[in-house]
Amino acid sequence: xxxxxxxxxxxxxxxxxxxxxxxxxxxxxxxxxxxxxxxxxxxxxxxxxxxxxxxxxxxxxxxxxxxxxxxxxxxxxxxxxxxxxxxxxxxxxxxxxxxxxxxxxxxxxxxxxxxxxxxxxxxxxxxxxxxxxxxxxxxxxxxxxxxxxxxxxxxxxxxxxxxxxxxxxxxxxxxxxxxxxxxxxxxxxxxxxxxxxxxxxxxxxxxxxxxxxxxxxxxxxxxxxxxxxxxxxxxxxxxxxxxxxxxxxxxxxxxxxxxxxxxxxxxxxxxxxxxxxxxxxxxxxxxxxxxxxxxxxxxxxxxxxxxxxxxxxxxxxxxxxxxxxxxxxxxxxxxxxxxxxxxxxxxxxxxxxxxxxxxxxxxxxxxxxxxxxxxxxxxxxxxxxxxxxxxxxxxxxxxxxxxxxxxxxxxxxxxxxxxxxxxxxxxxxxxxxxxxxxxxxxxxxxxxxxxxxxxxxxxxxxxxxxxxxxxxxxxxxxxxxxxxxxxxxxxxxx
Amino acid sequence: xxxxxxxxxxxxxxxxxxxxxxxxxxxxxxxxxxxxxxxxxxxxxxxxxxxxxxxxxxxxxxxxxxxxxxxxxxxxxxxxxxxxxxxxxxxxxxxxxxxxxxxxxxxxxxxxxxxxxxxxxxxxxxxxxxxxxxxxxxxxxxx
Numbered sequence: 001x002x003x004x005x006x007x008x009x010x011x012x013x014x015x016x017x018x019x020x021x022x023x024x025x026x027x028x029x030x031x032x033x034x035x036x037x038x039x040x041x042x043x044x045x046x047x048x049x050x051x052x053x054x055x056x057x058x059x060x061x062x063x064x065x066x067x068x069x070x071x072x073x074x075x076x077x078x079x080x081x082x083x084x085x086x087x088x089x090x091x092x093x094x095x096x097x098x099x100x101x102x103x104x105x106x107x108x109x110x111x112x113x114x115x116x117x118x119x120x121x122x123x124x125x126x127x128x129x130x131x132x133x134x135x136x137x138x139x140x141x142x143x144x145x146x147x148x149x150x151x152x153x154x155x156x157x158x159x160x161x162x163x164x165x166x167x168x169x170x171x172x173x174x175x176x177x178x179x180x181x182x183x184x185x186x187x188x189x190x191x192x193x194x195x196x197x198x199x200x201x202x203x204x205x206x207x208x209x210x211x212x213x214x215x216x217x218x219x220x221x222x223x224x225x226x227x228x229x230x231x232x233x234x235x236x237x238x239x240x241x242x243x244x245x246x247x248x249x250x251x252x253x254x255x256x257x258x259x260x261x262x263x264x265x266x267x268x269x270x271x272x273x274x275x276x277x278x279x280x281x282x283x284x285x286x287x288x289x290x291x292x293x294x295x296x297x298x299x300x301x302x303x304x305x306x307x308x309x310x311x312x313x314x315x316x317x318x319x320x321x322x323x324x325x326x327x328x329x330x331x332x333x334x335x336x337x338x339x340x341x342x343x344x345x346x347x348x349x350x351x352x353x354x355x356x357x358x359x360x361x362x363x364x365x366x367x368x369x370x371x372x373x374x375x376x377x378x379x380x381x382x383x384x385x386x387x388x389x390x391x392x393x394x395x396x397x398x399x400x401x402x403x404x405x406x407x408x409x410x411x412x413x414x415x416x417x418x419x420x421x422x423x424x425x426x427x428x429x430x431x432x433x434x435x436x437x438x439x440x441x442x443x444x445x446x447x448x449x450x451x452x453x454x455x456x457x458x459x460x461x462x463x464x465x466x467x468x469x470x471x472x473x474x475x476x477x478x479x480x481x482x483x484x485x486x487x488x489x490x491x492x493x494x
Numbered sequence: 495x496x497x498x499x500x501x502x503x504x505x506x507x508x509x510x511x512x513x514x515x516x517x518x519x520x521x522x523x524x525x526x527x528x529x530x531x532x533x534x535x536x537x538x539x540x541x542x543x544x545x546x547x548x549x550x551x552x553x554x555x556x557x558x559x560x561x562x563x564x565x566x567x568x569x570x571x572x573x574x575x576x577x578x579x580x581x582x583x584x585x586x587x588x589x590x591x592x593x594x595x596x597x598x599x600x601x602x603x604x605x606x607x608x609x610x611x612x613x614x615x616x617x618x619x620x621x622x623x624x625x626x627x628x629x630x631x632x633x634x635x636x637x
Contacts, residue, residue, distance in 0.1 A: 277587040281610065284609055285522040285523070289525050292529065292612065313609075
C-alpha cells in the first residue's frame, strides 16, 4: 500500500514535471526559476567576495603595521648596537609587545597565508629575537651583534613576506570581485539564449507552420495541421482545436456544396421534367386516342405497335414524375405520423418482394417513439425506395433491417441496413444525385435515392449513408418529431 | 383504363370547352369526348376562349393553368363569377399542392396533373356530368 502510494506520488511528480516541460508556461517557469537561483547564488557569492576583500584589506593594514613596528624595533636595535644605548632596548620593548599582540591577532591569518610551519618559524624567530633583546640586562652576557642583526633581518624579511603574500591574496580577491559581473552577464546571456530558443522552437516555428496550413484553408485545402518536432502543450491544444474546426468546416462546406448541388440539380431536373411533360402528354394522349379510334380497323401487330408507344410514353412519364418528385419544392400536407406505423405499412407494401428475394427483414422499432411530422405517403416512398435498394443489394439468404429510435434534439433516427456488396467510396458522394446508378443499364432509373433525399430534405430531416465494401450499406435518416400541439392536431401545409 | 360510360343519350350531351395552348391536348380530348357524345369546342388562345365563355354558358370547362395572355386561374375566376354551375377541370404540367389548393378554393371541380390518360379525363367528365345531373334534378324539384 505504501509502495503503491509512493509510486503514485512519484508518477504524479514526474507527470507534473513532464507537464511543466512540455508547456510554454512550464518552460518559462523553469527557465526563470533557474535564472533566479543562479542570480541569487551569484549575489551571495558577490556579497561574500566583497566582505572577504574588506577583511583582506583590513588585515593587510595590520601587516603594514606589523612591518612598520618591526622596522621601528630594528631602528632601536641599530641605536643599541651602534651607540650601545640601553634605553633603546627599553623603548623597543614597547614595540615588541605591540608586535606580540599583533602576531597573536594575525596568527590564524598567517597560517592560512602560508602554512603552519612558516607561521611557527616566524613565531620562533620572534621569540628568539625577543630573548636576545631581553638579555641586555646588567649581569648578563653581552649580545652578539651579528646574531642580533641576523635575527632582526629575518624578522623584517618575514614581516615583508607576510605583507607581500597578503597583498597578492587581496589582489586575487579583487580579481574575483571584478570577474563576478561577467558571470552575471553570462547567466543573463544564457537566459536570453534559452528564452529565444524556447520561443522560437515552442512558438514561432509551429506558428509559422500553422500560418501556412491556415493559408491553405483559404485555397480549399482542409488538411489538418501536423507539426513535426516537439510541440508544447499550448501549441498542441491550439492545433487540436484548429484540426477540430477544420474537420467541422470541411463537413459544413461539404454539406453546403451538397445542398447547393442538389438544389441546382433540382432546378435543372424540374426544368427538364416540365419541358418534357407536355410533349409526353401529347404522345400518350395521341396514341391513346388513336387506339380508341382505329383499333377495330387495326390488326394485332398494329395494335401492338401503338401499345408499345403507350407503354414507353408511360415509362417516360414515370421518370418525369420521379424527377418532379425530386425537384419538388412545394410542401405536401403534413401531420403526425407514427414511426412504427410508417415502417410497418411500408414493409407491407414490399412484403411480397422480400419473400420472393428470400431475404430476412428485421425490424427494431423502439417503444414509445413520438410521432414524426410528415406526409405518410411520401415518407412511405422514402422507405420503399430504401428497402427496394437494400433488397436489390442483398443476396438471397442475406438480411436487411430497419431500426428506429429516438435521437437527441427532436429527431427520430431511422437506419435502413443491408448486408449486400456495399458501395464504392467514390460512388458514395454521388449517390443522391439524379440518374446516378450503380445498377446495370435498364435496371434502375437512378432516381430512387435522389427522390428519397429530396423528400427527407423537404421534411426538414437529413440523410446520411455509410458503406463498407463487402459488408453492406446503412442509410441513416433523421425525421423531425411533432413539435407543437398545432402540428399534432391535424394536417397542415407547411 | 376504366371503361367510361359510353352510352350517352342526347339529353346527356354536355357542352364542353377545352382551353390548352398545347393544341394536341385539345384535339385529342375533343376526339375522345365527342366520341362519348359530347359537344366540344377547343381553344388555344385564352383570350378567345374567355370571349366565347362570355357568349355561352358551358357545362364543363377544361383549362390549362400556365398560358400566355390570361392564365387558367383568371379564366376560372371569370367563369365562376358568371356561371357558377359550370364544372371546371383544371389541368397543369406544374402540379403542385399549392396550385391544387388554390384552384379548389376558387371553385374548380377537379384538378388533373399532366401527364394524364384520356381515361382519367373521361372519368372526371363523367363525375362532373353526374353532379350536374343531380343539381339539375334538385333545381327542378325546387321549381
